[in-house]
C-alpha cells in the first residue's frame with residue numbers, strides 16, 4: 001500500500017538525479033495516479049506516476065516546465081496517454097456517486113479507472129486482498145459504472161464514475177479535486193498498488209461475478225459453445241469474413257455435436273449468421289445484458305474468441321477456452337485470460353486453454369481447424385481427466401492393492417465416447433456436400449496435374465530422342481548443299 005496521508009517522501013525519484021521528489025501533491029486524474037513534486041538539487045518539478053497499476057513496471061515522469069518526458073522502459077503507449085492528458089486537461093465537471101454507509105477514517109483506495117475494460121477488471125480483482133487481509137483499513141474502490149456489478153461484497157465504499165471508458169485517459173480537473181477532498185477528509189489514506197495482472201491465487205472470480213461455473217449437460221448430449229464477439233477484433237480481413245468464419249465454425253461443430261447450442265455474445269450487430277446460431281449480441285451496455293452474458297459464459301463447455309475481445313470473464317467462467325491469437329499479440333499471450341482454479345496443474349491448463357496463432361488479421365486461421373480443435377478438446381476431456389488423475393486414486397492400505405477395475409471401466413467408456421464423437425464427425429464431414437465438392441476438386445486438380453506431368457514427360461522424351469536424329473538430318477542437308485570439294489562440314 002502506498003501511503004498518501006500521511007504522504008511518504010520516498011514514493012517517486014527524480015528521473016535526472018535519483019533523489020526523492022519532495023513537497024508533493026497527490027493527483028488522481030482519471031486512470032492516472034500522479035505525484036506533483038520537485039527535486040531540489042535539479043530545481044525541477046514533475047508530474048510523476050505513483051507505483052500503482054501499469055506504472056509499477058513502467059513509471060513515467062514529465063518535467064512540468066520543459067515538457068521533457070522520462071519513460072525509462074520505453075512504454076510509449078503508456079507515456080503517450082500521460083503526455084496527452086497533461087496537455088489537454090478537461091475542465092468539464094464529472095461527478096462521483098458515493099455508495100457508502102459512512103466516510104471511513106482509514107481507507108485504502110483502489111483506482112480501477114482505465115480506458116480498457118480488461119485493465120479495469122484486473123485492477124478490481126485486487127480488492128479481495130484488502131477485504132480478506134487488511135481489515136484495519138476500509139477498502140474503497142474508484143470504479144467505472146460499467147463494472148459496478150462486479151464489485152465484491154466487503155468493499156466499504158464504492159466511488160462510481162459514469163463516463164465512457166475511453167475518457168478515463170483524460171485528466172479531469174473536477175475528478176482530481178473531488179478525490180483530493182476525500183483523501184484530505186480521512187485520518188489515513190493508502191493507495192492500492194493495483195497489480196495489473198494479479199496472480200490466480202489472489203482472487204476468487206465467483207466473488208466478483210456472483211455466478212459459478214455450472215455443471216455442463218455433458219459432451220455426449222448437447223454442449224454449449226459461446227463465440228465471444230467483437231467488431232474491432234476481427235477473425236478475418238473484414239466483418240463479412242468474420243461472419244462467414246463464425247457461421248462455418250458452427251456448421252462444422254454441428255457435424256460432431258448435432259444438438260449443440262452455439263451462441264454469439266458481445267457488442268455489435270453487423271452481419272447475419274447461419275440459421276441455428278443463437279444471437280445474443282447487443283449494441284449498448286446494460287447491467288441486465290452483462291448479467292446475461294456472465295450466465296452464458298458460466299454455462300459454456302467452451303468459449304472461442306479473438307485475443308483482446310473481452311476474453312477475461314469468459315475464460316474465467318467457461319470449462320474450456322480456444323483463443324485465436326494474432327502474431328502481433330504474441331508478446332501479450334495469456335494477459336487476457338483469468339483462471340478459475342489456482343490448483344490447476346500445467347497439463348490441465350494446457351488442455352483447458354488452446355491458442356491458435358495466425359497472421360495479424362487471422363485470415364489464415366481456418367474455421368475447420370478451429371472446429372477440429374474444439375471437437376477434440378471436448379470429446380477427449382473425460383479420457384484426459386481419467387489418465388491425468390489415475391495416480392491420485394487411493395491404494396488399499398491393508399492389502400496394498402491398487403484397484404484399477406473401476407478406473408479401467410470408466411476409461412474404456414470415456415474412450416468409446418471420444419471415438420464415437422470423432423468418428424461421427426469425420427463420417428458426417430465426408431458426407432457434407434461442400435466436403436464432397438472440395439474432394440472432387442482436389443481429385444480433378446491431381447488428375448490434371450498428373451496429365452500435365454505425363455504430357456511434359458512425353459514431350460521431353462520426344463525432344464531427346466528427336467534431337468540426334470534432327471541433327472543428323474540437318475547435317476546431311478548441309479552436306480548435300482555444300483559445294484563440291486568443300487570440307488567445311
Ligand SMILES: [Zn+2]
Pocket residue numbers: 014015016017018019039040041042043
Ligand atoms: Zn534531480
